[in-house]
Amino acid sequence: MDLDLAQLRALDATVRGGTLEAAARALHVTPSAISQRLRALEVATGRILLVRSRPVRLTESGQAVLRLARQIDLLTADVARELGDDPAAPERVPTLPIAVNADSMATWVLPALAPLAGEVALDLHREDQEHTSALLRAGTVMAAVTADAEPVPGCTSTRLGSMRYRPMATPAFARRWFPAGPSPEALASAPVVVFDRKDDLQHRYLHAQAGDDVAPPVHYVPASADYVAAVALGLGWGMVPDLQARTTTPELVVLDTAAAVDVVLHWQQWRLRSTALDRVREALLAVARRELDQPERSPVTG
Incomplete structure (x- = not known):
């Protein structure tokens, strides 16, 4: 051709x-x-x-x-x-389409990318971390923050770290709905805040603790900052990332100190020698090392 x-x-x-x-x-x-x-x-x-x-x-x-x-x-x-x-x-400023999950965008990704604002034009696509890799496969984006460790064909994959989510609520909500803690009976009736219909974090915890048949009232709030605000306003309990809980007013309480869901994130990008793309990768890795939980770091694969 x-x-x-x-x-x-x-x-x-x-x-x-x-x-x-x-x-x-x-x-x-x-x-x-x-x-x-x-x-x-x-x-x-x-x-x-x-x-x-x-x-x-x-x-x-x-x-x-x-x-x-x-x-x-x-x-x-x-x-x-x-x-x-x-x-x-x-x-001469390359446009880089990148897929990022909402919680990462609301916490650590934008501060990481801000120093590069004069070098690249960012075209950010917000998508659930379980689905960002599909945008890579389609060619819609050149890189993605994703929960998929397996490299998409034609891409490399680098472990970033994990975001830890815990079941949280306001103290008043916890006293009203969970006076004896998050028992299966209480979880079956207490309102829960869910990000959107792709988000299974709440139901993963809910079903593990109370069974698959429970169906409490659900509030859908499909924006990361507004999601945490909804929990802080007492609409329901929700799985809140530690990174956001640190700055929440009023302070939220952890409902179950023994329960946490770790979402491991990876950076996948086209296997392409590009100065701009590599600069973005290094900027994200530098901030991820500070902000995300870092067990043993995995090497680049793919």
């Missing part, structure tokens, strides 16, 4: 923006020019790459070509910087 760089950029911009019009604005051309480049790219690859819906959807072939487009764009930006081009020029 003889693939044109402008055509690959048109594909990337269309996927980022969701429409041909958004891609045209990003690349300062007309929607007709974007359409022509996409058609030429599909002719060159002999595959249908996009479903022209709103927003557009990648086909399986499109996912493969998008990965190539983003790899080339990242390497092009790295080479331009090495050749002495102005690193602050907008066209």
Whole structure:
């Protein structure tokens, strides 16, 4: 295949923006020019790459070509910087799509990435740590904070550490609903706060302590800071990460000191020699070593 760089950029911009019009604005051309480049790219690859819906959807072939487009764009930006081009020029700042779970984003990831704000443009995708690796497989992101240790094909995996979650509530909530502690009977009736329908931390603890048949009232609060705020306001009990509990007002109490759920996190990124991507990895690792629980560190795999 003889693939044109402008055509690959048109594909990337269309996927980022969701429409041909958004891609045209990003690349300062007309929607007709974007359409022509996409058609030429599909002719060159002999595959249908996009479903022209709103927003557009990648086909399986499109996912493969998008990965190539983003790899080339990242390497092009790295080479331009090495050749002495102005690193602050907008066209020389690589855009890095990264998937991060909500609790990491709300606690340690953003402070880790802040020093790199002038070197890279971040396109952060919030997703549950059990599902971020799917975005890597699809080519939607170049790297991810994920619970999956097994490297996605074409990626490396590095252990970051673990976030510890404990069942917590306000003192008033604990006195009302758990006067004798979190017994199976109390857990079966006490309201619980759950992040979203992908989040199984609460139910993992609940079912281990009270059985699979219990169905207490559930409040869904799908935002990390608001989730902890809901627990602090007394809406229910919830599995709160130690990193967030330290700064919660009013102070929360641990309902079961013998129970904790450790979510081990890994950093997976494309197996690609990129200065920008490696800088992000090192920045995250440095902060993870301070903020996350560190049993024996595993080496890079993949």
